[in-house]
Amino acid sequence: MHADEIRLFDFMIDRFDLVQLPVLPLRGRGGWWRRAIADHYGDEFAESHGKLLSVREALGASVPSAGVACAFERDMLAALALDEAAGPFDPGSLTEDYEAGLRIRDMGGRSAFVRMRDARGDVIATREFFPDSVDAAVRQKARWTIGIALAGWDRLGWRGGPAEFWMRLRDRRAVLAALVLFAAYLTLLLLAALALLALVMPVPGRPLTPLMTALLWFNLFLMLWRMAMRFLFVTRAYGLRAGLGAVPRTLIANYIGILAARRAIFLYLRSLGGQPLRWDKTQHRFPDLKTDP
Template sequence: MGVKPLGAGTAALLVAVHHEILLFAAVGLAIGGLNDLLIDIFYFGRKAWRDIVIYARHQRMTGPELPHSRRPGKIAVFVPAWQESNVIAAMLNHARDSWGEARYRIFVGVYPNDDATIDAVANVACDATWLTLCINDRAGPTTKADCLNLLWRAMRAEEEQGDFRYKAIILHDAEDVVHADEIRLFDFMIDRFDLVQLPVLPLRGRGGWWRRAIADHYGDEFAESHGKLLSVREALGASVPSAGVACAFERDMLAALASDEATGPFDPGLLTEDYEAGLRIRDMGGRSAFVRMRDAYGNIIATREFFPDSIDAAVRQKARWTIGIALAGWDRLGWRGGPAEFWMRLRDRRAVLAALVLFAAYLTLVLWATLALLALVIPFPARPLSPALTGLLWFNLFLMLWRMAMRFLFVARAYGLRAGLGAVPRTLIANYIGILAARRAIFLYLRSLAGQPLRWDKTQHRFPDLKTDP
């Protein structure tokens, strides 16, 4: 007789807890869903206006039709590399073959305790007039920003020796598959803008279905972010954050970000120096552009690369992004700018709260199942949902279906129908990784506040076989 009241009391407590968590999750999901819905409305409204007003009279520009720059200049390409011996040579050789006789020089930053990467770059550089190997005077890993500053100093030394100035600086990673048209596109666009970002298209995953699904969820997210969100940001006059690859900075504007130009424009204590640079350029009155343009073959001029295909690597990478954007960015960059910029920064910094809301939503499902099982053995009164909460849940169902439709649409446009259909169930994997990444980011950030320095927590990369990989 003593067990039943205890069981009933426990069940009643679970009912109350379930209701409160459900209310929190429902409100949080509704706010996030409305936020995304507004982005969709802006995007499709802008697209319709451009199709009717602009492209009804003017043909869309493509790579072959792009005019040459009125003031052509030499382009510096920065490639920071820590433990990249398995990809860096292939990346550099592909860039050389793709860019041909374009006016550029690639600066590769390596570390003295990474002999394999030094040797890989040196083997390419031995007969290359377009490549400079830069070895850090500190053992690695430091941070990517610290390595970029090393390349900045090497670039300035070459400028002083040759009595000239580079026109722009392009950022790339050691695993990037660059596009043949990007040097000419950047050379033209930097005449008008201080930061130019091209799309990033993750390559589809390889291997077993689980590894493919983890890798492909990056493609799902970039298909929406670089197929829709950045276009909306630019249209609203908000900042266009750099993705760290396939982006170009006007040389003098990048120099203006530095407290000491001789040292470098990037803060070596940051993990997302590229993102912050984009926002700071906006704060300084600079102009940014996100450019989606097709080449002669109808393909988007973009950078392609493999992304992590294991849970551990994906969590570490996304935790680094969360620290730099959602946590450190809040402290360092504040909320400057008008309403559109405030809105976009709020979206950028919602990762931790969004992960908490998603965790609460999944927890409500677990509690609901637990209560359903308890109801089979312990009679207890259920707590009916209020009409307001019921209506909110139906509204969230609509937002979820809309979100799934948008994910399918943009992924199918970027990768095909089959990938679009697979993007819907892959949302569960993305949510799982996002929750784990937010947890890791919080602990790492708290440690940094206690004095433990942040480090380049990079993931292992691989370069595609360009004969077989799309």
């Protein structure tokens, strides 16, 4: 936690019902695989808390609470507590912090994402370690996927104007994105197998239509644009070396996202059959003040 966070909250909370500051995951420790898993969180948060939340606020959409680095205005917290079923933070939700931010917007409250720097030029943010194993990362992201994309759809619906609708659609795209990624990777493997097969025997093929060719080029442009944005925001947050590593780490992020979506779908389907959803707690490692920067 940054030393200036409380002072910044005190300065802003008179004007807003929710104040959210950036969260910057600490860089991973240990072997390269564990570092890569932990660092992919930093890649995602660098872009989300460096761009997306600012855009949400500018468009007048809700600003979700991250559960840390945030402050709630007392009267709004009391208003949230008036909901006897949910309370201020619904224990029946797997992402109660995220939901609180959306509920504040639905109640007409104002939220702000504040990205400021201290006297030394450092971002005033909360920094913490995130999971550095595949199993822990999949469990955490599966909980996020259920709470935001699946159960969140049921619980919060599609309230708000066009900007809010679009942002909720973005929030809930995780399962569909994972399915598309899985199909894309299977297609790449199939194309590679066909290319190898073509070395030893003729493989009949069909030429691409002009429309399909144009779509593929457009898709390539969008992918390069996404990679460029990821590189820029990670470089701004962690430096050039981390920015360059963010591009190949996208493969790890996609792998974890696919596994998390699979787990989320099965758990959610079981909940529809009567099995209650469980809050799968993330085991955090706390920084060592002597060895961690």
